[in-house]
Amino acid sequence: MARSAYSTNIKTRKDFSCALLDLDGRILAQSFAQPAHLGSLVSLVPRALERVRLAPGDAILVNDPYHGAVHLNDVCAISPVALDGAPFGYVANIAHWVDIGGAAPASLPLSREIHQEGVIIPPTFVQRGGQTDHNVLGLILANVRAPHEVAGDLRAQLAANAAGEAGLAVLAARYGREDLAVYAHALLDYTERRTAAALGELPEGRWEGEDSLDDDGWGGPPVRIRVAVTVAGGRVTVDFAGTDAQRASPVNATLAFTFSAVAFVLKCLLPRDIDPNDGFYRMVDIRAPEGSVVNASSPAGVVGGWEVAQRVVGALFRAFAQALPERVPAGSKGIIGNLGFGGAGYAYYETVAGGAGGALGVDGQDGVQADMTNTENAPVEEIELYHPVRVTRYGLIPDSEGAGRWRGGLGVVREYRFLRPGATFSFMTDRVKIPPWGLVGGLPARPARFLHNGRPVPSKGQVALEQGDVVTVETPGGGGYGDPRQRDPEAVRADLRGGKISAERARDVYGVETP
Amino acid sequence: MRVGIDIGGTFTDGVAIDSQGRVRTAKVPSTPQPEDGFFAALAALGVEHRDSVAHGTTVATNALLQGQAARTALVTNRGFRDILEIGFQSRPDLYDIRVHRAPPLVPRELCFEIAGRMGPDGSEEEPLDPGELEALAARLAALDLEAVAVCLLHSYRNDAHERAVAELLARRLGAVAVVASADVCREFREYPRASTAVINAAVSPVVGRYLDRVGDVYVMQSNGGMVAGSAARRRPAFMVESGPAAAVMAAAHRARLLGIPRAVALDIGGTTAKVALVIDGEAAEAPELEVGGIHGAPSRLGRAGGYPLRTPCVDLVEIGAGGGSIAWLDSGGALRVGPRSAGAVPGPACYPEGGDQPTLTDANLLLGRLDPERFLGGRMRLRPDAARAAFARLGGEPVALAAGTVAVAVDAMAGALRLATVDKGYDPREFSLVVLGGAGPQHACAIAAEAGIRRVVIPPRPGLGSAQGLLVTDLKLESVLSWPGLLQAAPLGEVEGRLAELEAGLRRELAAQGIGDPARVEVQRLCDLRYLGQSFELPVPWGAGEAAAALAERFHALHERRYGFSVAEEPVELVGARVLAFGRVPRMTPARLAPGGGRPAPAGSRAVVTEAGSAPVQIPAYERGGLGAGDRVGGPALIHEDDATTYLPPGWAATVGAHGDLVAERG
Numbered sequence A: 001m002a003r004s005a006y007s008t009n010i011k012t013r014k015d016f017s018c019a020l021l022d023l024d025g026r027i028l029a030q031s032f033a034q035p036a037h038l039g040s041l042v043s044l045v046p047r048a049l050e051r052v053r054l055a056p057g058d059a060i061l062v063n064d065p066y067h068g069a070v071h072l073n074d075v076c077a078i079s080p081v082a083l084d085g086a087p088f089g090y091v092a093n094i095a096h097w098v099d100i101g102g103a104a105p106a107s108l109p110l111s112r113e114i115h116q117e118g119v120i121i122p123p124t125f126v127q128r129g130g131q132t133d134h135n136v137l138g139l140i141l142a143n144v145r146a147p148h149e150v151a152g153d154l155r156a157q158l159a160a161n162a163a164g165e166a167g168l169a170v171l172a173a174r175y176g177r178e179d180l181a182v183y184a185h186a187l188l189d190y191t192e193r194r195t196a197a198a199l200g201e202l203p204e205g206r207w208e209g210e211d212s213l214d215d216d217g218w219g220g221p222p223v224r225i226r227v228a229v230t231v232a233g234g235r236v237t238v239d240f241a242g243t244d245a246q247r248a249s250p251v252n253a254t255l256a257f258t259f260s261a262v263a264f265v266l267k268c269l270l271p272r273d274i275d276p277n278d279g280f281y282r283m284v285d286i287r288a289p290e291g292s293v294v295n296a297s298s299p300a301g302v303v304g305g306w307e308v309a310q311r312v313v314g315a316l317f318r319a320f321a322q323a324l325p326e327r328v329p330a331g332s333k334g335i336i337g338n339l340g341f342g343g344a345g346y347a348y349y350e351t352v353a354g355g356a357g358g359a360l361g362v363d364g365q366d367g368v369q370a371d372m373t374n375t376e377n378a379p380v381e382e383i384e385l386y387h388p389v390r391v392t393r394y395g396l397i398p399d400s401e402g403a404g405r406w407r408g409g410l411g412v413v414r415e416y417r418f419l420r421p422g423a424t425f426s427f428m429t430d431r432v433k434i435p436p437w438g439l440v441g442g443l444p445a446r447p448a449r450f451l452h453n454g455r456p457v458p459s460k461g462q463v464a465l466e467q468g469d470v471v472t473v474e475t476p477g478g479g480g481y482g483d484p485r486q487r488d489p490e491a492v493r494a495d496l497r498g499g500k501i502s503a504e505r506a507r508d509v510y511g512v513e514t515p
Numbered sequence B: 001m002r003v004g005i006d007i008g009g010t011f012t013d014g015v016a017i018d019s020q021g022r023v024r025t026a027k028v029p030s031t032p033q034p035e036d037g038f039f040a041a042l043a044a045l046g047v048e049h050r051d052s053v054a055h056g057t058t059v060a061t062n063a064l065l066q067g068q069a070a071r072t073a074l075v076t077n078r079g080f081r082d083i084l085e086i087g088f089q090s091r092p093d094l095y096d097i098r099v100h101r102a103p104p105l106v107p108r109e110l111c112f113e114i115a116g117r118m119g120p121d122g123s124e125e126e127p128l129d130p131g132e133l134e135a136l137a138a139r140l141a142a143l144d145l146e147a148v149a150v151c152l153l154h155s156y157r158n159d160a161h162e163r164a165v166a167e168l169l170a171r172r173l174g175a176v177a178v179v180a181s182a183d184v185c186r187e188f189r190e191y192p193r194a195s196t197a198v199i200n201a202a203v204s205p206v207v208g209r210y211l212d213r214v215g216d217v218y219v220m221q222s223n224g225g226m227v228a229g230s231a232a233r234r235r236p237a238f239m240v241e242s243g244p245a246a247a248v249m250a251a252a253h254r255a256r257l258l259g260i261p262r263a264v265a266l267d268i269g270g271t272t273a274k275v276a277l278v279i280d281g282e283a284a285e286a287p288e289l290e291v292g293g294i295h296g297a298p299s300r301l302g303r304a305g306g307y308p309l310r311t312p313c314v315d316l317v318e319i320g321a322g323g324g325s326i327a328w329l330d331s332g333g334a335l336r337v338g339p340r341s342a343g344a345v346p347g348p349a350c351y352p353e354g355g356d357q358p359t360l361t362d363a364n365l366l367l368g369r370l371d372p373e374r375f376l377g378g379r380m381r382l383r384p385d386a387a388r389a390a391f392a393r394l395g396g397e398p399v400a401l402a403a404g405t406v407a408v409a410v411d412a413m414a415g416a417l418r419l420a421t422v423d424k425g426y427d428p429r430e431f432s433l434v435v436l437g438g439a440g441p442q443h444a445c446a447i448a449a450e451a452g453i454r455r456v457v458i459p460p461r462p463g464l465g466s467a468q469g470l471l472v473t474d475l476k477l478e479s480v481l482s483w484p485g486l487l488q489a490a491p492l493g494e495v496e497g498r499l500a501e502l503e504a505g506l507r508r509e510l511a512a513q514g515i516g517d518p519a520r521v522e523v524q525r526l527c528d529l530r531y532l533g534q535s536f537e538l539p540v541p542w543g544a545g546e547a548a549a550a551l552a553e554r555f556h557a558l559h560e561r562r563y564g565f566s567v568a569e570e571p572v573e574l575v576g577a578r579v580l581a582f583g584r585v586p587r588m589t590p591a592r593l594a595p596g597g598g599r600p601a602p603a604g605s606r607a608v609v610t611e612a613g614s615a616p617v618q619i620p621a622y623e624r625g626g627l628g629a630g631d632r633v634g635g636p637a638l639i640h641e642d643d644a645t646t647y648l649p650p651g652w653a654a655t656v657g658a659h660g661d662l663v664a665e666r667g
Helices: A041-051 A134-141 A147-175 A177-200 A255-269 A305-323 A380-386 A490-497 A503-508 B035-047 B059-065 B131-140 B160-173 B190-214 B228-235 B243-258 B358-368 B384-392 B396-422 B441-450 B462-470 B492-512 B548-563
Strands: A016-022 A026-031 A057-062 A074-083 A085-097 A124-128 A205-213 A223-232 A235-239 A285-286 A338-343 A346-350 A387-397 A412-418 A423-428 A449-452 A460-465 A471-472 B004-005 B011-019 B024-029 B053-056 B072-077 B111-114 B124-126 B147-150 B177-180 B218-220 B227-228 B260-266 B275-281 B289-293 B307-309 B316-317 B325-329 B337-339 B430-436 B455-458 B475-486 B523-529 B538-541 B571-582 B605-610 B615-621 B633-635 B639-640 B644-648 B652-656 B662-666
Touching: A016 A041, A016 A147, A026 A041, A026 A177, A041 A057, A041 A074, A041 A255, A041 B430, A057 A147, A057 A338, A074 A147, A085 A147, A085 A177, A124 A134, A124 A147, A134 A147, A134 B441, A147 A177, A147 B124, A177 A235, A205 A305, A223 A305, A255 A285, A255 A305, A338 A412, A380 A387, A380 B462, A387 B492, A490 A503, B004 B035, B004 B243, B004 B462, B011 B035, B024 B035, B024 B462, B035 B190, B053 B243, B053 B462, B053 B639, B059 B289, B072 B190, B111 B131, B131 B160, B147 B160, B147 B190, B147 B639, B160 B177, B177 B190, B177 B227, B190 B228, B190 B307, B218 B243, B227 B228, B243 B260, B243 B316, B243 B430, B243 B455, B243 B462, B260 B441, B275 B396, B316 B396, B325 B358, B325 B396, B337 B396, B358 B384, B358 B396, B384 B396, B396 B441, B430 B441, B430 B462, B441 B455, B441 B644, B441 B662, B475 B492, B523 B548, B523 B652, B538 B548, B633 B639, B644 B652, B644 B662
Parallel strands: A235 A285, B004 B053, B053 B218, B072 B111, B072 B147, B147 B177, B260 B430, B430 B455, B615 B639
Antiparallel strands: A016 A026, A016 A085, A057 A074, A057 A124, A074 A085, A205 A223, A223 A235, A338 A346, A338 A423, A387 A412, A412 A471, A423 A460, A449 A471, B004 B011, B011 B024, B218 B227, B227 B475, B260 B275, B275 B316, B289 B307, B325 B337, B455 B662, B475 B571, B523 B538, B523 B571, B605 B615, B633 B652, B639 B644, B652 B662
């Protein structure tokens, strides 16, 4: 996929996932660099198979969040695999398309419903008997802003499925088709044993957790996510009863996105080499009320679902913290922080790091990506080379950490000065009002601030820019862990020496007097 | 006489070759003070003078990995003090919150900001403040520093500010090493450039002191080229992968000698296996590596929280599987091998003072594929009972577990081989495997079979690969110019003019390093091209006077070959250009091996498990020293030499080449 795709997003940022599935749509193996996809292929394929029957040489596309996708930009291609003429299973992949249409170029519209976010593709044949259906393809490409790139990525998706099928044929030739199926299912049972063993090491019980978004972008009260986790008999059940109802806003998550967030947290707590195949998924039960922000119903908008997923991670960590305080970190910066700007002839998109939460024995890292995102920054020199903008500050924010015996990481400031009139800056983020939380006596971190020429602007929406305007992005720090007064005074002095905290903070919050 | 000395983690290896092609070898233990091992190896070789010593050393890497880097400060633009703290902003492990990035080599209190700004087109947007610079110099002078790195934005395009700051600080700070980023990396992307400058600054005092102690030597760089010690002192960041590069150069030399156009070099040691491609006799290069990441060893496999080092290097894939890798059972009942290694101490269970956990070496011993009396030339007697007991502790039949251990390790190494080939767009079935390292010849045929490779080359003295590579490596210097913009619109004449200046500089430098004869100098010019919007570029050869259209056409063809597609109508972007200058060193070809009788007699036989699950069968064992050119050995068989044992599985047969290489092929 990476070698033959067309967009930078696929080729170098590797924003895609691939999977092999059996005839029942159970995942045998999948790549898992992209955590948002963890809950998606597992939902998409079985639900698509309820609607369509695939014959050799066929391929379908689907991106409908109400059929198992996480948001419209993640488009899934599914092809059947036959070995020696007999059906064996499916190959599928998800690729993040750079554009899927909709109301805003950076694909970050402050929507009221999903139809404003782009083209919805229910399970739809793009290939039958090896022949591409140009009618369907033309319809899709006419509705996206970068048809050239999207067409290239789509070809790569179909080619990747063909490569997957060819690879399986090599294995079948070596081991025989039937033995291959036996081994594949033995792998699932092996993963189930490892998952059960790891879950069996956790204490049994039921714990509740909660976390909230500031707002839904259209005002109104915070959006609250509640979760109860039950670990029993080597299985885990996650119940979202009590979570707020969906909003007429972009801030909703589909069940698949919520599943991704749950799978992400479990992968953080379980041994990292447990593969996310059906042997893992079958040990996890999710209950999420339909029509809530964690299992939205059509036509709720979902483009802000990233931030909901981050709160699902937060609520789950807070629940697990009661069972495993030694393994769970305090709240991280807590935002994906989708930001974009553009003007005549250019467009740019990025996410900015912040603080990670402190945990037993370790400080949270300063200026780092957290939770469900781990994308790299764009070099300042590259931004300035290709866009009429100057980055005038990019650094840590002193005193922004959540204080604790093991402190949270520092947030980051990134400041842009625009050289030409007529640009727009888009925000689809959060954590301006409700700060990242501390744990076991640790304190919350400094929340985010977004400024236009020094004046605060909302965390969701667009700002029109004039020549010389300055936009300042200040991301949250990470929450602290444990009582800050118990922090090793030498660590406090080291932070002071490095200018990461002020002398007042050393004295007032950590109780360390300095000369 | 030419001499190669390579200092590894466990052993310091020496090889000397005289004008008749006679080879002498030495293997001595590495020492806490590496120069002690260096001189011990020279003594063991019986070499007096050192004027032709080529050296592979881990001194720069160890300084970085073991916290011995010099006390270094960094100077950056106002607003960018935290360039090292934030780095790429990603974390090394997606799921493990306890795994952190390596702490910056310069602590935040030694990072300083100054006024002044260049734009992306190289124009000055804000001047330097002379008063502020003097104040900074005074402040730095009071900080007891050993080194200072200066990295200012867009210095790849215009380094006037950076140079002015560095020159002022050098004047004011006396003995402190001052490094300007554009002098070590003239490429855009500020964090990797700053990191490269900081690494260069932080290791230069350490490397300088080391070279003072060992005297005048040529040093292997990460890119598989040699430089004089005087140049290595100025650019020590370029020698971080000195030893591993030398091993690949040894494999490249064998590939050239045998006329193999496509080779995979595989070096299996005690802890890791390293794979590199050698195409048309040249080792494949990567533009960047990472030092100090969570994998421990320097790596090109993406970000792992270490320090990016933007210097050209031999492109290696390294995995944690080697002779000392420990076999264990996980919670799902699966047999796993590595990444933990028993290392040299305590070593595999079968070693005289070995550990109690079973390793890959123990597995080979239990399967009969190692002779306990013949290990390291008989200097170490192995203990099969201890190996058997270690596997028994896993709970299972020891020989079956041993066979499984070998199969798992072979699969992991074949996986590394696929990463080095398939992942880069090459088909491994078109390659021959050239194997090095003490544990390489044990597994080479099985790995080749797993990856679909039909031919395996085992050079003489495979356990001395790096040291032998040092004897066959040319001097190699490189200058890079960053010039981003559309290829069609680029002032190529002006770029060529700048390249000509750089080339003249490299020729002068080669002369200063002892290669003054123009007939021994070879120069290549390349331009770095990519499709507009791509993040990574391809180096494309650039003939004198060639215009944009010709370059674009060559780029499309290379892109097609490398990535499987090209897009003729897409705009091509120039990122920069580079000059490579090679100073050819005289080759001393190893003496030809006397012909053998064709069907050599085995020196003995051993009971070996050749198929998992079957009883051991008696197979012939040969002494490599007793084989002559043209001799043919059919598998299954063992071939012993002092530093390695070759296992030829059933279905394989090996022929001895004119220079002593074993060339094994599958029937």
